[in-house]
Amino acid sequence: MLELITKSIDESRQGEAFQGDRVTNNNYSKHFYIESYGCQMNFSDSEIIASILQGEGFGVTRNVEEANLIFLNTCSIREKAEQTVRKRLTEFKKIKKQNPGLLIGVLGCMAERLKSKLLEEEKLVDLVVGPDAYRTLPSLIEEAGNGTKAVNVLLSRDETYADISPVRLNTNGINSFVSIMRGCNNMCAFCVVPFTRGRERSRDNESIVAECKDLFEEGYKEVTLLGQNVDSYYWVDSKSNHAVDFAMLLEEVAMVSPLLRVRFSTSHPKDITDKVLHTMKKYHNICKYIHLPVQSGSNRVLQLMNRTYTREWYLGRVQRIKEIMPECAISADIIAGFCTEDEQDHLETLDIMRTSAYEYSYMFAYSERPGTLAERRYTDDVPEDVKKRRLAEIVQLQNSLSLASNQNDLGKIFEVLIEGNSKKSDQQWMGRSSQYKVMVFDKSDPSLEPGSYVHVLALECSQGTLMGKIIEKP
Ligand code: SAH
Ligand code: SF4
Ligand code: F3S
Secondary structure, three states, rough: OOOOOOOOOOOOOOEEEEEOEEEEEOOEEEEEEEOOOOOOHHHHHHHHHHHHHHHHHHEEEHHHHHHOOEEEEEEEOOOOHHHHHHHHHHHHHHHHOOOOOOOOEEEHHHHHHHHHHHHHOOOOEEEEOOOHHHHHHHHHHHHHHHOOOEEOOHHHHHOOOOOOOOOOOOOOEEEEEHEEEOOEEEEEEEOOOOHHOOOEEEOOOHHHHHHHHHHHOOOOOOEEEEEOOOOHEEEOOOOOOOOEEEHHHHHHHHOOOOEEEEEEEEEOOOOOOHHHHHHHHHHOOOOEEEEEEOOOOHHHHHHHHHOOHHHHHHHHHHHHHHOOOOOOOEEEEEEEEOOOOOHHHHHHHHHHHHHHHOOOOEEEOOOOOOOHHHHHHHHOOHHHHHHHHHHHHHHHHHHHHHHHHHHHOOEEEEEEEEEEEOOOOOOEEEEOOOOOOEEEEEEOOOOOOOOOEEEEEEEEOOEEEEEEEEEEEO
């Protein structure tokens, strides 16, 4: 989901080990090491896993050599994501040869997709645990420790881990992610998620708001509410019989504090409502940024993809967003080379990108996934070199749209949440505007720190960054 601008996810989050030092380790004699792949929901799940494991006396470590348990929290979205994990597993096997007591576990979507097949294919894997089975990790670890291969890939209709307080990994202490639902009931023809994550279910709104309050009290300044399709969030409180939809949840979270920014991802074009847009407009701290994956600009391809909207519907939603919030940034996910896509379809994708004037996009070449509707019904008939060429054209267009959007921002003032030093200099801060744009500016005032809000005038830009200077609040 929220990744680097105009870079395909395949190139960006290729697995990240726990890096932070906010979790103290001194009290633990046993340790686990975890690497996460794929979308933000997986990263968020790793924080639930960390909480369950800490309860069992395992401290988190970033040092593989120190670990008694190595976990890979995996992604199946494209073939390349799975290949990366397999490569990583062969590296861990070498470590296991030197340390036979070490247990290696594959968690997440690849575990769910391949189930016990993974144990046959990857002989040195000891545990295979699907996304809804993390509560059983303690007994599975015990089984694996006794030499039995441990597998639990049962999907659930109601598991949301609502009562588990995540242990924040890799945190900067400012931005945090909060899962509000799990699974997906859509059946986009290309997508493996409904099979790896199961049925959609929402999490109790009270537990979500309580988690956001705790984060704010711990000093966090931004929460991103996560779900594969946040607009279909729906929870009925059993005591009051009171129904909460996504717009109402957004409002409840926004009211935690005006100093807590609220983001969310992902919105489905068929489901995003005007009520959500009006709620966004009403609260200054709900960020003016919507990730609205389009996938294709061709009605014929959209229909084959089973996205259940047309390009006209999509553009209507974009127009509505801009009418209600002219300053709102929009990003998309785009797939190049889906089954039967021809040059005309591709040109329509480029056209919808221009019309929507995306600030950012996450762009992918179609990768056929076993078991999906597309794999069963259609032929993956666009040659690899054609997919690559179309993807390159899409990326090139997005680069120019991102640059144009940044150029259009020059001379404007943005409220920025400081996240830390800029990559290039510790004399400069890096932060983000409400629109999720990266802004870099000199550290003029010593009283500022990560987590402070400042106003920044945009003066120069590249395609990925706005450079500016701090000014007094206008
Ligand atoms: N729930 C989100 C998407 C989650 S997957 C949504 O509906 O938008 C993130 C993105 O990966 C998708 O939007 C799609 O662009 C891409 N993707 C999914 N399956 C893919 C596949 N088989 N090949 C290439 N890209 C894919
Ligand atoms: Fe996949 Fe579609 Fe669900 Fe997104 S909405 S997770 S693309 S099936
Ligand atoms: Fe990947 Fe699973 Fe997320 S397939 S994109 S980790 S839901």
